[in-house]
Amino acid sequence: MKIVLKYLAGTVLCLILIIWANAILDSHYEMPRLFAEARQTNNAVPLISAMAAAHKWIEYVIAPLTGCVIGLYAALVQKRHANILAIAILLPFSLYALATESLRSLGIESVLGFLGANLVQFVLAAFVASALRRVLDSRNGDVFRSQQA
Structure with missing residues (x-):
């Protein structure tokens, strides 16, 4: 039961990070206007260029930072197999993005960028x-016990 609560809390943390980053990018690029x-x-040219710039920020900055923060969270709350918890937290968001993205209509560069x-x-x-x-x-002296188990 504890692992389910850790997973749900991590998923909520990831969702909060994504919403916060999108709100910052929307206000920076003045998307509503x-x-x-x-x-x-x-004339959608300014909107399309702003969306492309925001997408690059999400792809190259926000996504890696979210991965690092979720890895940090998983290491702090899970003693064994923290990396599996971190991947499990990120998996639903990637599956949702993959399901909502129409990859067939995109070029190969966009598909490779998304997967990358x-x-x-x-x-x-x-x-x-x-x-x-x-x-x-190692700071707690548990490194030898975890390797022997």
Whole structure:
């Protein structure tokens, strides 16, 4: 039961991080104003360029940082197999993004970018969780017990 609560709390943390990052990017690129202007003037070029810039921020900055934060969370709350918990927390969000993204209509660069960003997020989450858990175990003297078990 504890692992389910840790998983749910991590999922909520990930959701909060994603919402917070999107709110910051929306306010920075003034998305509501650009949507209104695009509706009124039938000129969506500024909106499309702002959305492309925000997408690059999400893909190259927000996703890896989210992976690191979730890895940190998993290492702090899970003593064994923290990397698996970190990956399990990120998995529903990637599956949702994959299900809602129409990959067939995108070019190969977009598909590779999408898969690459998700792979980097998963690898960073697992690496941070494993590395931090090892550091925490070595500070507590548990590193030898966890290797023998």
